Amino acid sequence: MLTTLATLAGLALAQQTDTTVPVRAGARLEVNNFGGDITVKTWSKSAVRIAASHSSRDHITIEASDQVVRVKSEGRGGPSHVVDYDFTVPAAMALSLSGVYTDISVEGSEGEITAETVQGTVKVSGGAGNVSLKSVQGDVTLEKAHGRIDLSSVNETITASQISGDLSAETVNGDISLVQIESANAEANTVNGDVVYDGTIKDGGRYRFSTHDGDLRVSVPDKSNVSVSVSTFNGDFSACFPIQLTSSKTKHRFGFTIGSGSARLEVESFDGDIRLCRPGQLSKDKERDKDHDQDHDQDQEEE
Amino acid sequence: MSDNWTNRLSEYLDGDLPASERPALEVHLQGCGDCRATLQQLRRVVARAQGLDDSPPAADLWPAIAQHMGVVSLDARRARRRLSFTVPQLAAAAVALVLLSGGSAWLALRGRSTGPTPQQAVMDRNPVITTAGTYEANPRYAAAVADLERVLARGRSRLDTATVRVIEKNLGIIDRAIRDAQSALAADPANSYLNQHLAQEMRRKLELLRQAATLTGTRT
Numbered sequence: 001m002l003t004t005l006a007t008l009a010g011l012a013l014a015q016q017t018d019t020t021v022p023v024r025a026g027a028r029l030e031v032n033n034f035g036g037d038i039t040v041k042t043w044s045k046s047a048v049r050i051a052a053s054h055s056s057r058d059h060i061t062i063e064a065s066d067q068v069v070r071v072k073s074e075g076r077g078g079p080s081h082v083v084d085y086d087f088t089v090p091a092a093m094a095l096s097l098s099g100v101y102t103d104i105s106v107e108g109s110e111g112e113i114t115a116e117t118v119q120g121t122v123k124v125s126g127g128a129g130n131v132s133l134k135s136v137q138g139d140v141t142l143e144k145a146h147g148r149i150d151l152s153s154v155n156e157t158i159t160a161s162q163i164s165g166d167l168s169a170e171t172v173n174g175d176i177s178l179v180q181i182e183s184a185n186a187e188a189n190t191v192n193g194d195v196v197y198d199g200t201i202k203d204g205g206r207y208r209f210s211t212h213d214g215d216l217r218v219s220v221p222d223k224s225n226v227s228v229s230v231s232t233f234n235g236d237f238s239a240c241f242p243i244q245l246t247s248s249k250t251k252h253r254f255g256f257t258i259g260s261g262s263a264r265l266e267v268e269s270f271d272g273d274i275r276l277c278r279p280g281q282l283s284k285d286k287e288r289d290k291d292h293d294q295d296h297d298q299d300q301e302e303e
Numbered sequence: 304m305s306d307n308w309t310n311r312l313s314e315y316l317d318g319d320l321p322a323s324e325r326p327a328l329e330v331h332l333q334g335c336g337d338c339r340a341t342l343q344q345l346r347r348v349v350a351r352a353q354g355l356d357d358s359p360p361a362a363d364l365w366p367a368i369a370q371h372m373g374v375v376s377l378d379a380r381r382a383r384r385r386l387s388f389t390v391p392q393l394a395a396a397a398v399a400l401v402l403l404s405g406g407s408a409w410l411a412l413r414g415r416s417t418g419p420t421p422q423q424a425v426m427d428r429n430p431v432i433t434t435a436g437t438y439e440a441n442p443r444y445a446a447a448v449a450d451l452e453r454v455l456a457r458g459r460s461r462l463d464t465a466t467v468r469v470i471e472k473n474l475g476i477i478d479r480a481i482r483d484a485q486s487a488l489a490a491d492p493a494n495s496y497l498n499q500h501l502a503q504e505m506r507r508k509l510e511l512l513r514q515a516a517t518l519t520g521t522r523t
Binding site: 101118119136137154155172173184185189191192204205206210212213231233253264268270271 | 466470472477487497514
C-alpha cells in the first residue's frame with residue numbers, strides 16, 4: 001500500500017517538458033544535467049526536440065540563439081532532482097553534454113561531441129571532428145567515430161571500435177580495448193588494466209600503448225612497415241609471427257623492425273606481458289585465455 | 304625518431320641550426336609526427352620558461368624536478384634563452400608543466416575560498432586524501448601534491464563519498480606504480496624506460512589530483 005501511495009505521489013509530481021526549437025546550421029547544443037540521463041538521437045530536420053521527464057519542483061531552462069541551444073535544469077533553491085532528457089538533433093550538430101550523476105548516450109551523430117560526467121557512463125555511436133568523452137566512475141564507450149578522439153576514464157574501462165583518426169585513451173584502473181581502428185596516431189595507457197589494440201599500423205604512423213600492471217595485446221598487420229620498441233620490467237614478450245631483433249639492451253628492452261620501419265610502435269608494460277599478433281588473432285587469444293581462466297577456476301573448485 | 308634530429312630540435316627552435324641544415328630538418332619534420340610533437344613540446348617549454356624569466360614565480364618548481372630527474376641546471380639555459388632537451392628531459396619537463404598548471408588550478412580554486420571553517424581546519428590537519436611519504440626525494444613535487452591534496456581536503460564535503468573513495472583508490476594505484484618504478488630505478492638508474500615510466504606516473508598523479516580538485520568546485 002505504501003509503495004502504491006508513493007508511486008501515485010511520484011506520478012503526481014512528475015512533469016514532462018516537450019518542445020522543439022528551430023536551429024541554424026552550425027549551432028551547437030549545450031546541456032548540463034546534475035543527475036539523470038542525457039540521451040541524444042538524430043534526425044534530418046533543422047530543429048532540436050527537447051523532451052524531459054522531471055519533478056514539478058524543477059524548472060527546465062532553454063536558451064536558443066543562432067549559435068547555441070543551451071539547456072539546463074534548476075531546482076527550487078538548489079540543484080535539480082533527477083531529470084531524464086531525450087534530445088533529437090540534426091546529425092551534424094555539435095554537442096556539449098555534461099553532468100555529475102549522469103549517464104550520457106549519443107546515437108547517430110555526425111558532429112563534434114564533448115561529453116563529461118562524474119558518476120555515469122558515456123556511450124556514443126557516431127561523432128566526427130573532435131570527440132572527447134570523459135567519465136570518472138563510469139565506462140566510456142565509443143563506436144563509429146572519425147576525427148580526433150580523446151577518451152578518458154579513471155576507475156572504469158574504455159572501449160572503442162570502428163574508429164578512424166587520431167586516438168587517445170587513458171584510464172587509471174580499467175582495461176582499454178581498441179578494435180577495428182584505422183589510425184596513424186594512436187595512444188592508450190592505463191595503470192591497472194590490460195590494453196588491446198586491433199587496428200592498422202600505417203606507414204609513418206605513431207603508436208604507443210602502455211600499462212603498469214596489465215597485459216598488452218597489439219595487432220601488427222602483415223606487410224606493415226614499423227619499428228617496434230618493447231619495454232617491460234617484469235613481463236614476458238611473445239609474438240604470433242617470427243621477428244628478428246635489431247637492438248637489444250636487455251631481455252626486457254629491445255627493438256625490431258618490420259619492413260621499412262617507417263611507423264613507430266612502442267609497447268610498454270611494467271609488470272605484465274606483451275603479445276603481438278595479426279589482426280583478428282587477438283580476439284582468439286582472448287577467448288583462449290578466458291577458457292583457460294575458466295578451466296583454472298574449475299580446477300581450483302574441484303581441489 | 305632519430306636521436307640526431309631530437310638533439311638538433313632545440314637548435315632549430317633557437318635559430319642556431321646552420322642554414323644549410325634547416326631544409327633537411329624541415330623536410331624530416333614533415334614526415335615525422337613524433338618530431339613535430341617533440342618540437343611542439345619544446346615550444347611550450349620555451350614559452351613557459353620565457354614567461355618565468357619575465358615574471359618569476361613565487362616558487363620555481365623546475366630545479367628540484369630537474370635535480371630529481373638528473374637534468375642539468377636550467378638557470379644557465381634560461382639566462383641565454385637557449386633550451387636544449389633530450390627526450391628524458393622532456394619527460395621531466397612535461398611533469399613540470401603539469402606542476403605549473405596544477406599550481407595555477409590550486410591558486411584559482413584557493414581564490415574562491417573565504418577561509419577555512421573549523422571543520423575544514425580539522426581536515427587540513429588530517430587530510431583524507433593523502434599520499435605522504437612517496438616523494439621525499441623531490442620536495443617541490445611533494446609540495447605541489449600536498450597543495451592539491453589540501454584543496455581536496457577543503458572541498459571534500461562537496462564531493463560524494465563514493466567519488467572520494469574512488470579518487471583515493473586510484474591515487475593509491477598510481478602511488479604503487481610510482482613506488483614500483485622508483486624501486487626499479489634504484490636498481491637500474493640508467494634505464495630510460497623506467498625514467499619515462501616514473502615521469503608518466505608522476506604526471507598522471509598530478510592530473511588526477513587536479514581533476515579531483517576541479518571536481519570540488521562542482522556540485523557532487
